[in-house]
């Protein structure tokens with residue numbers, strides 16, 4: 001077993017993890033990045049279609065700056081956000097993020113006169129090369145920066161548990177390099193978990209292969225408090241078939257250089273969402289689209305799994321093709337563009353909630369454990385916000401580190417983890433493949449904790465979880481029990497985390513007794529700002545957990561009503 005020592009171990013090679021590592025390195029703190037996939041090529045960051053402008057950057061006016069802040073707080077987070085953090089994040093994006101990216105060589109798309117092309121309207125965005133594909137060049141840049149800086153990397157290496165010092169603080173991680181089959185222990189003065197927002201916990205999900213809720217499961221096991229786990233976001237316009245295209249979106253928001261965007265049509269051919277008429281303010285109004293779809297589903301004119309259509313037949317194809325990649329998917333599927341519409345379906349997108357953090361330092365409730373990016377429960381989505389966290393966490397750690405030391409080798413924890421992992425590496429005569437177990441978990445979550453849910457479906461989901469623990473997990477079985485390049489073993493490790501993360505999400509969903517934005521309870525259809533404009537905090541106790549409510553300060557924007565039917569609320 002390899003044992004490494006460092007100041008900081010950063011877990012995750014997405015926007016947040018990379019930027020945290022680059023900043024820590026600049027501060028002369030010895031840093032190792034550990035990534036389940038490849039750094040800059042795994043997780044959700046590569047899917048960012050475009051980059052939302054913030055503050056007064058790249059020609060934004062004072063009004064744009066205010067509208068973008070309102071969009072972030074209201075449409076994007078349903079007021080479940082630290083507004084002061086949002087303000088500071090916006091200022092940083094304006095002053096440092098865009099200038100630094102351009103200086104490092106990220107090409108922001110320009111027109112023939114050399115002007116940066118933006119989407120029009122109240123909330124503006126830019127693209128790196130093409131709208132629909134910005135995350136790839138963005139993350140290629142980060143990968144190069146990490147390599148150029150000489151920051152040590154452990155890639156295709158999954159962190160399977162956090163290691164604690166005697167006082168309970170986090171002081172390292174246990175990892176498996178699943179290519180070589182070797183274990184690696186990294187002892188660190190501080191650990192940054194940056195494993196992302198988008199977990200693949202539902203049948204349809206934008207999350208990638210690496211995203212199995214590991215960060216939530218590992219943080220909870222060492223006692224970290226969680227918050228707003230129930231606040232799942234959904235895409236409404238992702239391609240229904242083939243299933244491997246579930247992450248590909250028929251983008252219904254304003255396009256670069258055009259006023260227009262895709263429209264949505266129900267099973268009877270009636271248009272039910274057109275951004276220009278239905279929601280000209282919001283730049284990323286997925287929740288608004290979801291509410292429009294929910295009404296169609298209630299009327300029997302669409303299903304969350306399909307039976308409705310989207311496309312660009314209302315647009316001039318030259319406008320769509322000028323700066324976006326959107327025509328490509330249609331052509332690859334043999335459809336006419338822009339004449340044809342395509343069947344679309346709902347996909348679980350990112351999660352607003354996660355590990356509860358102090359937004360000034362990204363410290364979790366467990367000493368030594370920090371969080372950056374989507375895993376944190378303080379905000380929802382966007383590559384710029386995840387990047388900002390990378391800066392904040394580096395500053396937070398730099399101010400905390402003097403008292404932290406690497407502890408002694410936690411030999412018993414290492415031995416326990418080795419045994420746990422090897423207990424999964426078995427072949428049984430009538431066993432179940434781990435990939436099948438993952439599918440079963442996802443199908444249950446889709447059916448019982450999907451877009452619309454109620455106490456009965458959620459309680460039934462908890463029964464299923466108990467049953468999976470008793471009857472499914474112990475029957476997981478591999479075809480091959482070699483340690484190297486054994487993806488079935490990785491699937492088995494994932495399945496355990498998925499069950500833990502799903503159970504926590506279901507409990508949190510039961511606790512929030514209202515509907516709010518994308519969180520829809522059939523038994524509590526009202527948005528209730530009197531009782532539920534609060535952080536739904538889940539804390540570990542000796543014999544389980546308890547929930548606490550923490551009100552949000554509302555210095556900049558307020559909802560302006562006490563209760564209302566969530567489907568009729570405009571965000």
Ligand SMILES: Cc1cc2nc3c(=O)[nH]c(=O)nc-3n(C[C@H](O)[C@H](O)[C@H](O)COP(=O)(O)OP(=O)(O)OC[C@H]3O[C@@H](n4cnc5c(N)ncnc54)[C@H](O)[C@@H]3O)c2cc1C
Pocket residue numbers: 011012013014015016017034035036037038039040042043044045046047048049050051052135157158159160194195196197198206207210211212214215247350372373374375381382383384386
């Ligand atoms: C389909 C899609 C479209 C999007 N569109 C946009 C957009 O247009 N604009 C925008 O701004 N944002 C967009 N986003 C959101 C944004 O890109 C990301 O959510 C954000 O960048 C997340 O960054 P992150 O670093 O927190 O997580 P991620 O990028 O998800 O990175 C997580 C990392 O953690 C690693 N990891 C996970 N588990 C482990 C483990 N156990 N051990 C070691 N490593 C682990 C993964 O391999 C990965 O490297 C989109 C997201 C998706 C999914």
